Amino acid sequence: MSRPARLFLDRAPSPIGELLIVTDETETLRALDFHDHEHRLHRLLKTHYGPLRPNVGAAPARIRDAVAAYFAGEFHALNSIAWATNGTTFQHAVWTALTQIPAGATITYSELARRAGRPLAIRAAGHANGSNPLSIVAPCHRVIGMDGALTGYGGGVERKRWLLAHEKAL
Template identity: 55%
Template sequence: MRLTLSTLSTPIGTSLIVTDDAGTLRALDFEDYRPRMDRLLHRHYGAVELMDGAPPRPIRDALTAYFDGDLTAVDALPTITNGTDFQTRVWAELRRLKPGEVSTYGGISVRIGQPTAVRAMGLANGANPIAIVVPCHRVIGANGSLTGYGGGLHRKEWLLRHEGAGVTG
């Protein structure tokens, strides 16, 4: 599979944007987490060839607007992932969380109708290849604390504060 890799400077580091020939977002991560992104791409698609290119204008404009304060600018961006049925249900539910709204792993599990699947939900959240647009950063611990984030806890905290969520570091 051939995909395009582009970069975009953001207030929290250089983002890596992976798109297909149609300009659909397949992955979004950060430059310092490139090995993680490569592992997720391989897990989702098998052998992937990344060709350097410019980010598609709609994605670039939406991400820029998001970081400039239009927190819903990324909501309509089309994405494609190759996760399991369970993962795609989790990721779809994450996209229903509004900016500034947080949920717990247990809360998302309940929302998808599988209240006992908290661990599986956490694994699906961690396997999300599309940061920010599929807002896995909006999932916090049951006690309200920040928990793991594939792009680093400092970014998770920044994103939640940017969105107006009351968080405890």
């Protein structure tokens, strides 16, 4: 992925906590996380973009509107958000696979590894899932344990439970 020239950080309300939305100068989504995980967001931005730090700036209305529509029950709205983020080829395969899990469905980590093209790389898929900078847009909350357990979620297991219930997956 190319390195953007500038990053912008906006904040938006949601029923489960304020969202942090990072976009670039082309109005492409680069990251999305929850306010109480801002330290993780900045760590991921440093990993992916080096010294480039976001300035305060409004996210494009189409991104804000799509996120609001998702929380209003229009789950497909997130599919309209163009995103790009730095990461390894395998991370991109995992994050892309996440975007293909329909709302209301869940998959296991082993299935995620298979969909990312490396069926034996279950732990690596889990790690890539855990370092997903596109919370909700690349819906890592839809990945569950083999036994159906709501295993870890960067935004917290209670948010994962809420998101899955919102999508009627629980």
